[in-house]
Amino acid sequence: MSARHLIIGFDGFDLAIVRDLGPGLLPHVHSVMARGAFSAQRSVEPPATLPNWTTFLTGVDPGRHGVFDFTTRHGYDVRFSGGSVREAPSVMSRLDALGLRCACLFFPATYPPEQLANGVFVSGWDAPVAFEADASFVWPPAMHASLVKRFGAQRFDDVDEFDADRPGWHAELPRALEERVGRKRDLAAWLLAGEQWDAFAIYFGESDTAAHYLYGLHDPRSPRHPSEHPGSGARPSGLARVYAALDRALGELLAAAGGEAGPGSVELTIVSDHGSGGSSDSVLYLNRALAEAGLLHFREAGVERQLVGRLKELALTRLSPALRERIFGLFGTALPSALESRARFGAIDFSRTLCFSDELNYMPAVHLNLAGREPGGIVTPTDVPRVRAQIEQALRALRDPLTGAPVVAAVHRREDLFQGPFVERAPDLLLELHLDRGYTYNLMPSASAPPGTGCFRRLAPDEWLGRKGRSLPGSHRPNGFFAAAGPRVSEAGEIDTHIADATATWLARMDVAVPPEFAGRVLYEALREVVGDEGSAVRALPVLPGTSRSSVRSAADEARIEARLRALGYVD
Template identity: 55%
Template sequence: MTAKHLVFGVDGADLSVVQAIGPGGMPAFHRFMNEGAFAKSRSVLPPATLPNWSSFLTGVNPGKHGVVDFTLRRGYDVSFTAGTIREVPTVATHLDRAGLRVACVGFPATWPPEKLKHGVFISGWDSPVAFEADRSFVWPPDLYDRIRQRFGTPSFDDVDEFHSDRPGWIEALADRLTARIERKTELASWLLRQGPWDLFAFYFGETDTAAHHLWSVHDPDSPRRPLALRGDAVEGAHPTGLERVYQAIDRAVGRLTREGRGEVTVISDHGSGGSSDRVLYLNRVLEETGFLRFRSRSPIAPAASFAKRLALRGLPPGLRERLFRLGGAALPSWLESRSRFGPIDWSGTRVFSDELNYFPALHVNLRGREPEGTVDPKELPRLGAELRATLLSLRDPWDGNPIVRTVFTREELFHGPHTDRAPDFLLDLHLAHNYSYNLMPTASAPPGTGPFRRLAEGEWLGKKGRSLPGSHRDLGLFIAHGSSVMAAGEIDMALLDATPTLLARMGQPVPPHMDGRVLWEILDLAALDAAASRSPTPPSTLSSPGTEPKSDRGKEGRVAARLRALGYIE
């Protein structure tokens, strides 16, 4: 046995896709499900990448670990963040303190790597280098040299998603992603052999990339399905590109499980689904309902947006990266801030939005907090009630259905000392006939556009940083398999339950600061007792978070460049 416990993080993996492919196409996943436990795990809301992976890795909600989004807002300015703002160590550090050997590889929002005494830590795609990793994201540092010598310079992105509209890009994507999965599997296999490991955790992000770009090609009912594919009677004859990527992940997980010969956890940060062709301009809604006022003229916002587009699409990736590094993220932060908020007249604004497609949320222009705040803190309860009533009454102009399901305060979703990093209100939107609405920035809307419009055919395939055919869902994937797990079938659970359950399966006590629960209903306690008697667990020194990592503001420029290169920000 080279790893007692294997964890596979599969970004955006959706249980419904796994079930639709079936055991013939994904034998490893289905064997684990049949012999163990599985669930549509509930993501932390909103189902965004960084807060959910950070929650899984720490076992606490964003109000405690502090990673709420890719950026932090300070007044009317945003700055780029990474794992350096996470205030709670990952489970890798907890286990390392207990004397266990851990390998944690590739998870987002983990740069800089945690300096494990007994293991290795390789940071994921929020590392400071956008396309090729350097020694700063590997611990111990000499491991980087060994990886580079054997596998070449580690690369995060070899498909350049900002040019997804180029001829042939979509058609080649599945092949390129499956090839990347195979390369990463070779790396994982080599790292496994450097064990034995008590915990080996490895991240695959290719399922998320495939879902974002290939959903309309995969789904015959997608309103954004290319016209050339409509009416094709080939469903089921050959795997779609999305299915091929899922099958490649199954092969990778199956191989690594055979080589590791340990217990298995498979988890995703969120699920995936299709995007509609319906666009919602949230700040325009706020303007028309009296919560926000735009300036009559705002040349800065269009100029900032143009500069961003030029950098993202017109510059070679290496030069793009170097430019975004300059000045500790001063330039990208300034451009992002002006693009989001430049058109807003603060003197006439009570509520405003970042208009992020993956993170529908609202900020109050609060007096004493914002530089030009207009809302007295005493008015917040009344404002919240007015805002809820307005948004819950918002109707889709094409079918009359409600758009907003729930308006949450941040305190309803998060708890902990860093809850104030979150927006004041977060929105849970209905689906439009099973497809998500597309939030787009009002500043980029065609002249004369109201709160809604439909995408033109030329926009259906989208582009990174704008609406894409696939989007996130709040139900992801969880699978547990091994001698410690009974054949429990499908269960009910939340993402935050996965971490304490993993610790329990490893024979480790669960720190009291963790938010989830142990899924005792799936555990074979007799098997756990027998394992403990055969291999006593070292005394645990797990502790509540006390030493908080400090933010490294000087490195945010490099982090921003990585986020931009991945397309989470424009």
């Protein structure tokens, strides 16, 4: 069996790294680039995981799908929500409604899985507190037992990223990620062998994990390169090993998708949500910078403030993964959401604060403390233009005292970046930061700053390798990776693309009209023939609800799908 269209998502995959590693280490990726089109694809702003993958999977702007982060903010509380608030259906569910056979595996922010009538949907990690893909992550649910029996449980914490302080952890990471890539590859190959798929999409997050933790060891010029670390001189580096494992998986899945017709018969799309680069050793405490500008005020340090930070630290680093899972399982997302809310905002005196930040490293942003929206808001609607201008002026004037260089490159108002009915879910202002000597600044929570620290500091050498919940040596970049090849793709070479263009072009290559609400364009310059919304398109996507409003299939529908899976051998 085979797949007409194979879509592979490599999280954080970066064209600059691909070029640096070369065709010797990555023969399959470079072969695709040579026989098709490729780019250092531009991400949705900011280059964060959830809004970008959700744009790719739905085709629409974040202002239309409503997913901007792992959490949604309600006043001064944050709730882990992931893809459950998505207001747009995935392209896979819309193709399914046309009667096409589709599979969508492991993409983040896709929980709960969409209930395909003709295909398979396995949700990926939905929030940083997700541990394992149980039956609720799999559609149809009857397939879960077969997947576990053949390939084991699909766990999201098989690599404990909160244990990165442990000696030897970084040396063990490449092997663990290689093994995870292999498990996903084997599962996908099994599904590909079972029948003919119209579209088959699979996500690999291992490139992102490797870049976050291993970039400092990979790059000898990094200010966080620990030359004495055992992994610093390894060749190939740990990061290169993970990229090579993904390249091998690409080759094997392409061969499996091609079946008897061969890999050249497959319409292939490779896409990443953002790129990856190195982090500086400079830390910015954004809320402290806002406080120094008179825009934010902190409460007096008290027992509660110290206790919450300590509780979060203990929950993430001192509890075993099994105990963390058990505790969070008892409380759902309520406990981690409460801890996260207090850790972010518990130190702020909102009665005297005009604006504040979540201080998220992957999404530098500022919220207005707006009266009528926030419970203690003090900025009236008529004051918004003045306060916003005051914030922008203060941020543009911010300079790094360690180098004298400006820090903020641009301040974007959300309505200038996004379009659609859910723009109000985005922060009021989104920031672009300059690079610090070629590396990204590290945003860290002001509440965790050492006593006496201002809004900037340098990391100590024992902090360079980092761990989840702290600064990491690898960071997101706005340009990632795109490549396409297949019978309908020309040898166009390097082109200019946006992540939403990848979705529009993939649909056009399936002779499906690109809906008017889509954010991207068809990359006609990369195609051999005119296809899509102006040419040979013969099918239109139906309108469906998003995850937050999707209906549940009847028991009869579920039984019919289960019977079909048994006949195909997917269910024991």
